[in-house]
Amino acid sequence: MSDSRPPALTLPANPNLRHLRDQAKDLLRSGSAPSLASALFETACLYGFQSWPKLKAHVLSLTLAGALKGAIDGDDLPEVRKLLSKHPELRIAPIGYGGDGPLSWAAECRGYGEPTKERLKLVEWLISSGCDVHEGGDGPLMRASLSGSRTSMMALLVSHGADVNAAWHDCFPILYAPCEVIDPTSLSWLLQHGADPDCGTAxxxxxxxxAHPGTALDSLLGTYVRSSDALNESIKLLQDAGGTSKYDELGVLAAIRGDVQMVSELIHEDRSILQKRYPSLDIGTTGGRMLTLKGATLLHVAAEFGHADVARLLIDSGAGVNETALIDADGIGGQTPIFHAATQGGDRGLAVVRLLLEKGADLSVRCRIPGHYERLDEVFEGSALEYAERFPESGNQAVALLRNHPNSKDSD
Known part of the structure; x- marks a missing residue:
């Protein structure tokens, strides 16, 4: 009997060993297997395992790992000690984000903010008992760094050797974590403790x-979160620390920050920036969509980051409200600023939508642009209203404004 057959069945998320045994007994009773040992083997093969002992070990590991995860969630140090003392292999159990391990799960403090004294004590014990502070490429520190409320956990991990300049899974610098969620408190702590704002050399x-993944400022500017005050504070932190960005082109950072005075000064110095396109801006995804600012103007940038005051200044200075982004060799692009404003999560682009409509945004413009982030190859073709309707997470007011505007009839 071959044991190299592809699995016919997939184990449930929480497999039960007794149910699997009962399944084997059903095979025996039906005459499909000559003995219980053969029925157990057949059952293991059904799920892609080479033997019953291997299937049993796998299921037990999942069961025990689940128990360990539950004990960590409850800050139950006695139960954690009991489980790890009896089953030391659980120190590398694939639990937590990315399956990095129990220490990463404990350090994340999921479900509440600031780590409790009990959680810090539990993490201290996990480290002293042999859990690797570097599991997953400093996964514990990466997960802790996602919130500024966890600086006490970050300090504990670093005191035990966690590396602020590590790369989670060899590709994601630890400094990217607070940049992704735009948390200036966590970002500041890492920088103060030696994190390199440019994330190492090539x-x-x-x-x-x-290949170098990009600087922390590159990551920050490219994140999907929209939070103006936190973003501006984080940009300043990185720049004050000497951080650089490939996106630091004329006027771009000023428009992203919503710095009206700086944008005004730049226009006064060089009015060509009103029509300038920026082919390098492969940032801007948010609200469930993959649309970026590649080939866009500063007005597109202001619309993307929700700065109505900068957008008004640009338009009043001569920027075209219906200027289109560059179209690439594959025919992708051509969107006007309102495509960006109308698809911000939670109606965060509403003020810019109102302004663009007031200034004569043409809702009949159609283009081909990237679709949903969960369908990377999807290309959308249509109007701003049709695009906004594809992303209900963007909010309802912007969609209603577009739908009820007289110009929207022209786009039907």
Whole structure:
């Protein structure tokens, strides 16, 4: 009997060993297997395992890992000690984000903000008992760094050797974590404790067999979160620390920050920036969509980041409200600023939508642009209203404004 057959069945998320045994007994009773040992083997093969002992070990590991996860969630140090003392292999159990391990799960403090004294004590014990502070490429510190309320946890991990300049899974610098969620408190703590704002040199990444992933400021500007005050504070933190960005082109950072005075000064110095396109801006995804600012104007940038005051200044200075982004070799692009404003999560672009409509935004413009982030190859073709309707997470007021505007009839 072959044991190399592809699995016919998939184990449930929480497999039960007794149910699997009962399944084997059903095979025996039906005559499909000559003995219980053969029925157990057949059952294991059905799920892609080479033997019953291997299937049993797998299920037990999942059961025990679930128990450990539950004990960590409850800050139940006695139960954690009991489980790890009896089953030391659980120190590398694939639990938590990315399956990095129990220490990463404990350090994340999911479900509440600031770590409790009990949680800090539990993490201290996990480290002293042999859990690796570097599991997953400093996964514990990466997960803790997602919230400024966890600086006490970050301090504990660093005191035990966690590396603020590590790369989670060899590709995601720890400093990217607070940049992704735009948390200036966590970002500031990491910088104060030696994190490199430019995330290492190209040669360092080459030694790892990787291309440089980009600086922390690149990551911050490219995140999907929209939070003006936190974003501006985080930009300043990184720049004050000497951080650089490939997106620091004329006027771009000022428009992203909503710095009306700086944008005004730049226009006075060089009016060509009103029509300038920025092919390098492969940032701007948010609200469930994959649309970026590649080939866009500063008005598109202001619309993307919700700065109505900057948008008004640009338009009043001569920027075209219906200027289109560049169209690439594949025919992707051509959107006007209102495509960006109307698809911000939670109606955060509403003020810019109102302004653009007031200034004569043409709702009949159609273009081909990237679709939903869960369908990377999807290309949308249509109007701003049709695009906004594809993303209900963007909010209802912007969609209603577009739908009820007289110009929307022209786009039907």
């Amino acid at each position: 040669s360092r990444w080459q030694r790892m067999g990787k």
